Amino acid sequence: xxxxxxxxxxxxxxxxxxxxxxxxxxxxxxxxxxxxxxxxxxxxxxxxxxxxxxxxxxxxxxxxxxxxxxxxxxxxxxxxxxxxxxxxxxxxxxxxxxxxxxxxxxxxxxxxxxxxxxxxxxxxxxxxxxxxxxxxxxxxxxxxxxxxxxxxxxxxxxxxxxxxxxxxxxxxxxxxxxxxxxxxxxxxxxxxxxxxxxxxxxxxxxxxxxxxxxxxxxxxxxxxxxxxxxxxxxxxxxxxxxxxxxxxxxxxxxxxxxxxxxxxxxxxxxxxxxxxxxxxxxxxxxxxxxxxxxxxxxxxxxxxxxxxxxxxxxxxxxxxxxxxxxxxxxxxxxxxxxxxxxxxxxxxxxxxxxxxxxxxxxxxxxxxxxxxxxxxxxxxxxxxxxxxxxxxxxxxxxxxxxxxxxxxxxxxxxxxxxxxxxxxxxxxxxxxxxxxxxxxxxxxxxxxxxxxxxxxxxxxxxxxxxxxxxxxxxxxxxxxxxxxxxxxxxxxxxxxxxxxxxxxxxxxxxxxxxxxxxxxxxxxxxxxxxxxxxxxxxxxxxxxxxxxxxxxxxxxxxxxxxxxxxxxxxxxxxxxxxxxxxxxxxxxxxxxxxxxxxxxxxx
Amino acid sequence: xxxxxxxxxxxxxxxxxxxxxxxxxxxxxxxxxxxxxxxxxxxxxxxxxxxxxxxxxxxxxxxxxxxxxxxxxxxxxxxxxxxxxxxxxxxxxxxxxxxxxxxxxxxxxxxxxxxxxxxxxxxxxxxxxxxxxxxxxxxxxxxxxxxxxxxxxxxxxxxxxxxxxxxxxxxxxxxxxxxxxxxxxxxxxxxxxxxxxxxxxxxxxxxxxxxxxxxxxxxxxxxxxxxxxxxxxxxxxxxxxxxxxxxxxxxxxxxxxxx
Numbered sequence: 011x012x013x014x015x016x017x018x019x020x021x022x023x024x025x026x027x028x029x030x031x032x033x034x035x036x037x038x039x040x041x042x043x044x045x046x047x048x049x050x051x052x053x054x055x056x057x058x059x060x061x062x063x064x065x066x067x068x069x070x071x072x073x074x075x076x077x078x079x080x081x082x083x084x085x086x087x088x089x090x091x092x093x094x095x096x097x098x099x100x101x102x103x104x105x106x107x108x109x110x111x112x113x114x115x116x117x118x119x120x121x122x123x124x125x126x127x128x129x130x131x132x133x134x135x136x137x138x139x140x141x142x143x144x145x146x147x148x149x150x151x152x153x154x155x156x157x158x159x160x161x162x163x164x165x166x167x168x169x170x171x172x173x174x175x176x177x178x179x180x181x182x183x184x185x186x187x188x189x190x191x192x193x194x195x196x197x198x199x200x201x202x203x204x205x206x207x208x209x210x211x212x213x214x215x216x217x218x219x220x221x222x223x224x225x226x227x228x229x230x231x232x233x234x235x236x237x238x239x240x241x242x243x244x245x246x247x248x249x250x251x252x253x254x255x256x257x258x259x260x261x262x263x264x265x266x267x268x269x270x271x272x273x274x275x276x277x278x279x280x281x282x283x284x285x286x287x288x289x290x291x292x293x294x295x296x297x298x299x300x301x302x303x304x305x306x307x308x309x310x311x312x313x314x315x316x317x318x319x320x321x322x323x324x325x326x327x328x329x330x331x332x333x334x335x336x337x338x339x340x341x342x343x344x345x346x347x348x349x350x351x352x353x354x355x356x357x358x359x360x361x362x363x364x365x366x367x368x369x370x371x372x373x374x375x376x377x378x379x380x381x382x383x384x385x386x387x388x389x390x391x392x393x394x395x396x397x398x399x400x401x402x403x404x405x406x407x408x409x410x411x412x413x414x415x416x417x418x419x420x421x422x423x424x425x426x427x428x429x430x431x432x433x434x435x436x437x438x439x440x441x442x443x444x445x446x447x448x449x450x451x452x453x454x455x456x457x458x459x460x461x462x463x464x465x466x467x468x469x470x471x472x473x474x475x476x477x478x479x480x481x482x483x484x485x486x487x488x489x490x491x492x493x494x495x496x497x498x499x500x501x502x503x504x505x506x507x508x509x510x511x512x513x514x515x516x517x518x519x520x521x522x523x524x525x526x527x528x529x530x531x532x533x534x535x536x537x538x539x540x541x542x543x544x545x546x547x548x549x550x551x552x553x554x555x556x557x558x559x560x561x562x563x564x565x566x567x568x569x570x571x572x573x574x575x576x577x578x579x580x581x582x583x584x585x586x587x588x589x590x591x592x593x594x595x596x597x598x599x600x601x602x603x604x605x606x607x608x609x610x611x612x613x
Numbered sequence: 614x615x616x617x618x619x620x621x622x623x624x625x626x627x628x629x630x631x632x633x634x635x636x637x638x639x640x641x642x643x644x645x646x647x648x649x650x651x652x653x654x655x656x657x658x659x660x661x662x663x664x665x666x667x668x669x670x671x672x673x674x675x676x677x678x679x680x681x682x683x684x685x686x687x688x689x690x691x692x693x694x695x696x697x698x699x700x701x702x703x704x705x706x707x708x709x710x711x712x713x714x715x716x717x718x719x720x721x722x723x724x725x726x727x728x729x730x731x732x733x734x735x736x737x738x739x740x741x742x743x744x745x746x747x748x749x750x751x752x753x754x755x756x757x758x759x760x761x762x763x764x765x766x767x768x769x770x771x772x773x774x775x776x777x778x779x780x781x782x783x784x785x786x787x788x789x790x791x792x793x794x795x796x797x798x799x800x801x802x803x804x805x806x807x808x809x810x811x812x813x814x815x816x817x818x819x820x821x822x823x824x825x826x827x828x829x830x831x832x833x834x835x836x837x838x839x840x841x842x843x844x845x846x847x848x849x850x851x852x853x854x855x856x857x858x859x860x861x862x863x864x865x866x867x868x869x870x871x872x
Binding site: 050051052053054055056058059068109110112113114115117118119120123124125126142143145147148149152156157159160162167191220221222253254255256257260261361364365368369370477478479480483521522523524526527528529530531533 | 625639640641642643646652653654657658659660661662663664665666667668669670671672686688708709710712714715719722723725727728730733736737738739740741742745748749752753754755756789792794
C-alpha cells in the first residue's frame with residue numbers, strides 16, 4: 011500500500027467559488043478545522059464571471075419589494091418545479107447575506123441616500139440586484155476570498171479531487187485528489203465534506219463556462235451514493251456572443267437588457283412582443299411605448315418582454331433565427347447604443363464595452379451586438395435538504411450550482427450569486443450541526459483510494475489510445491446537437507447510445523508526457539465526470555415528456571401538469587462511473603397553504 | 614488561409630527551449646485560442662493556465678512577444694507579422710511551460726491586515742457613491758499579476774520578494790486606506806514591512822494593467838503621500854502623541870482580527 015500526502019479536517023470543502031468560500035467562513039466561525047480544495051487558483055472560480063448582480067429583496071429602490079414577492083418570482087421563473095423550501099429560505103435570507111459582505115470589504119454601487127443600489131433583471135418584479143457595474147461576481151469572490159484568507163484557512167490550489175471516500179458504514183470519510191502542478195496524489199480525511207464544485211457546461215460546444223465546469227461534484231456525489239435531480243434542466247442564457255467564432259458562447263450580461271437594451275431581428279423588429287406566454291401576459295407591456303415608460307417608473311407601465319425569464323427569451327431568439335430573421339452570424343441584435351448615452355453605457359457596463367471592443371471590434375455605444383443562446387447553468391444537481399444542505403449520504407453536503415432544487419426548471423438571473431451565499435452559509439451550519447451530533451467517520455476505505463488512482467493513471471499505461479481532446483470535442487458537439495436548447499425523443503435516444511460509445515472511448519484514452527501540469531491528463535481525469543452528468547441529463551430529458559423551463563421538447567411542446575409534480579432523480583448502485591444508472595420519479599415537497607397563496611396572487 | 618508560426622517556451626525549473634508550431638490562421642482568434650488548438654492536436658501536454666477566456670479571471674497572463682498580456686484578450690490579427698513568441702511571466706518561478714508559481718502573491722495577500730469596520734447597523738451601512746468609487750477602481754483588479762511581473766523591484770531582484778508587496782498589493786492597501794468604513798491604520802506597516810519606498814514610480818505596472826487601473830497615480834503616489842504625512846508631519850506626529858488614537862499603529866495592524 012502506497013503512502014500519500016495526507017491531511018485531516020473537520021470540514022473539507024471542494025470548490026472555491028462563492029458557495030465554497032461562504033461555507034468555509036461559516037465553518038471557521040464555528041471553530042471547526044477547514045480545508046478548501048480547488049482545481050484552479052484561489053479567486054479564479056466561475057463566480058468571478060458573474061456580471062449583473064445578486065438578487066435580494068432589500069427594498070432599497072422599491073420599498074414595496076419583500077421576500078414574499080421574491081419567493082413568488084423565483085417559483086414562477088422555475089415553473090414551480092423548485093424545492094419550495096429552498097426558494098423560501100433564499101428569499102428570506104438573501105438580504106442579510108448581501109449586507110454582511112460589506113462588513114468584509116465589498117463595495118456595491120449606491121443609491122443617492124447611501125444604500126446598496128439595486129438593478130432590474132429578467133423575471134424579477136422589482137429592481138432587486140445588488141451590483142457593482144457589471145463585475146458583481148468579481149466583487150463577491152474577492153470579498154469572500156479576502157475574508158477566508160484573513161481567517162487563516164488552508165487552501166489547496168490547483169488540486170483536483172477524483173473521488174469521495176467512505177468509512178466502513180457508508181458515511182463520508184474523506185477524498186482522494188492530485189496536485190495539478192506535480193501530479194502527486196494526496197488524500198484527505200474529513201468528518202464532513204461540502205461539495206461546491208459549480209456546474210457542468212463544458213459538455214456543450216457553445217458555452218459560457220470555463221474548462222473547470224465538468225460536473226465533478228455532481229458526478230462524485232452520484233458515485234458516492236447521493237441522488238441527482240432535474241438534470242435535464244439546463245439554462246441556455248439568451249445572450250452569448252456569436253462572433254468571432256472563437257469567442258462564441260461568451261456571456262453578455264442580462265444587465266444590458268435591465269439597463270434598457272432591446273432585442274431586434276434582421277427586420278429591425280422588437281420581436282419579443284410576439285413571444286409573451288400566457289403565464290406572463292398580465293405583467294408584460296403590450297407596446298414599445300409602455301415598455302419604455304417602465305424603465306423610468308415601474309408604476310407607469312408594465313415590464314418589457316425582453317426581461318421575461320431566460321428560458322422564454324432564449325427560445326424566442328432560437329425561433330427568430332430558425333425562421334430566417336437572424337443576424338449575419340446566426341444570432342439576433344442586442345441594441346443599447348441607440349437607446350442610452352455612451353457615458354451611461356461605459357459607466358454601467360464597462361466590461362461589456364471592453365469585451366466587444368477588444369474581441370469583436372464592436373463599439374456597443376454606437377453599434378448593436380450580435381448575440382445568441384449559450385449554455386450557461388444547470389438548475390439540476392445533488393438532491394439536498396433545504397435547511398442543512400445535507401445529501402442522503404451521511405456527512406456529505408452540497409451548495410451552489412452543484413446542488414439541485416432551488417431554481418426548479420429555470421433560474422432567474424441574479425438568483426445564483428445569492429444562492430451561493432445563502433446555501434453556502436447553510437451548508438457550513440449543516441456540517442457543524444452534523445459534527446456536533448457526534449457523527450464522524452469510522453475508518454477510511456483505502457480500497458476506494460487505490461481504485462481511483464488506478465483509474466486516473468491508466469491513460470499513461472496504454473501504448474496507444476485516443477486523444478482526450480478528441481473525445482471532449484465529440485461529446486460537446488453531440489450534446490449541443492442532440493440535447494441542446496430544443497430537444498426531441500429520437501435525438502435524445504441517439505445521445506444515450508452515443509454516450510455509451512463515448513464511455514467506451516474514455517476507457518481507451520491515452521496520455522503522453524508526465525503527470526506534472528499536464529492538461530491532456532487533467533482532461534482525461536475530467537472525462538468520466540462529463541460523461542456521467544451528460545448521461546443523467548439525457549436520461550432526464552428523455553423521461554420528461556413535456557416542455558418546462560430549461561427543458562424544451564418539440565415533440566411535447568406544452569407543460570404537462572402531471573410532470574409538474576415530481577423531479578427525476580438519478581442514482582447509481584455500485585459507485586462505478588460507467589455503471590448502471592437508475593432514474594425514478596421523486597415527488598415534490600408539499601408546499602404549505604400560506605406559501606401557495608403567495609403564488610396565486612395576481613402579482 | 615495564411616499560416617501563423619507560434620514560438621512557445623517549453624520546459625520546467627530545470628530549463629527549456631522554444632518549440633515552434635505552424636498553424637492555419639483563423640478569423641478573430643486570440644492567442645489563447647491558438648494555444649488551445651496546439652493542445653488539442655500536437656501537444657496535449659502543453660501547460661497553460663486559463664479559466665474564463667473573457668478577461669475577467671486573470672489566469673492566462675504570459676509574455677507575448679516579450680510583453681505581459683492576457684492571452685485571452687490578445688487578438689492574433691493585432692500582433693505584428695511574423696512568428697508570435699509566447700513565454701511565461703519572468704518574475705515568477707517556472708512550474709511548466711507557460712505556467713508559473715505565483716504563490717508569492719498569495720503569501721503577500723495573507724499579510725494584508727484585514728478591514729476593521731465599525732459594527733454594522735441593522736439595515737446595513739450607509740456609504741455614498743463618490744466615497745466608494747475610489748476603492749471600486751482598485752477592486753476591479755483581476756489578479757493577473759502582470760503588474761508584479763513587470764515591476765523592476767522584484768523582476769530583477771529576487772531577494773526583494775521578502776519585503777516588497779508589489780503594485781497589486783499597493784492598490785489593495787490603498788483601497789483599504791481609502792475605504793469609507795475602515796478603522797485600521799496600515800501606513801507605517803506599508804512603509805516598514807511592505808517596502809512602499811522601493812517603488813520609484815516608473816509606471817510600468819500601470820502600463821500593463823488590463824483593467825486600466827491607474828496604479829501609480831491613484832494608488833501608489835497617494836499612499837506615499839499619506840505615509841509621509843503619517844511620519845514626517847510634525848503636527849500629525851504631535852497629534853498622535855497627545856490624542857487617543859482611533860487608528861492602529863503598524864505593529865497592531867499587522868495582527869489579523871480574530872474571526
